[in-house]
Amino acid sequence: MPAAPLSEPGFDATIVVRRLLREARTGALATLDADGAPYASLVQVATLNDGSPLLLLSGLARHTRNLARDARVSLLVDEQRHGDELQGARASVRGHIERVADAGTARRRFLARHPDAEGFAGFSDFAFYRLVPDSAHLVAGFGRITDVEGPALLTDLTDAGELLASEEGAVEHMNADHADAIQLYAMQLLGAGPGAWRMIGLDPEGCDLMAGLDVRRLPFPQRVTTARGMRETLVELANRARGATVDSPQ
Structure with missing residues (x-):
C-alpha cells in the first residue's frame, strides 16, 4: 500500500513514531548476514535522552557480528496492544x-x-548501542501510513545540559517522595490503570513512566531545559491531574 498523507485533524505522524519509540520495551532488529540476506532478532529496547533507540547487545550474538560488517539496520516497534496486534500502530525505523x-x-x-x-x-x-535513525515508516491504521524523516524523531538537547545533569537525582526524588503524583500522572493524564507506577527517565519534552511491563510517555506542555523548569512543569502536571493546587515537590 503506498504511503498516504495523514489528513485527519490532530494526528501527527512524527509524534506517534516518537511515542512508539519512547514506550517500546522490545523490537525486531533486522541486520544483514554476510551473504546479504536479512536476519531479524528480538531485542530489548530503551531510549537515550534524545529519543534514539538504545540496545544492549552481546558481541557473541549473530546480529552484533552482522553489525561489525554493516551497521545498517531496521528496528520494528509496535504498541503492544491486547487483541489484534495489527489494529495498533507500528513503525519500522531505518x-x-x-x-x-x-x-x-x-x-x-x-x-x-x-x-x-x-x-x-x-x-x-x-x-x-544506539540507533541513529535515517527514516521511519509508520502504519497506524487505514489512511495513516506515511514516512517520517529520521532527524524529526530526535529531541534537541543542545540547550538542555542542566536538565540532563539533574535527571538522575530528579527521577530518584520523584520516585521516593512523590509516588502519589506519578500515580496521578499515569491514571489521570494518560488513562492508565492503577499500578506501581514509577518514573524511569526525563528529557526536555517529557518523562517516561513504567509499571510492570507497561511503559507510558507523558509529554510536557512546553519544552523544559532547566531543573527549575522541570520542577515547575511537574507541579503543573500534578495540578492538572488533581484538579486542585498542590505543593511543589521539594
Missing part, C-alpha cells in the same frame, strides 16, 4: 547502529526499563 560513548547514562536508562538485564549488563562481551 538507520545505522553505533556504539554509545557515554555508557554510564546508557546503562542507567536501559536498566531503569529492563532491571533484569543488570545481571549481564556488566559482562565484557556486552555493550550499549
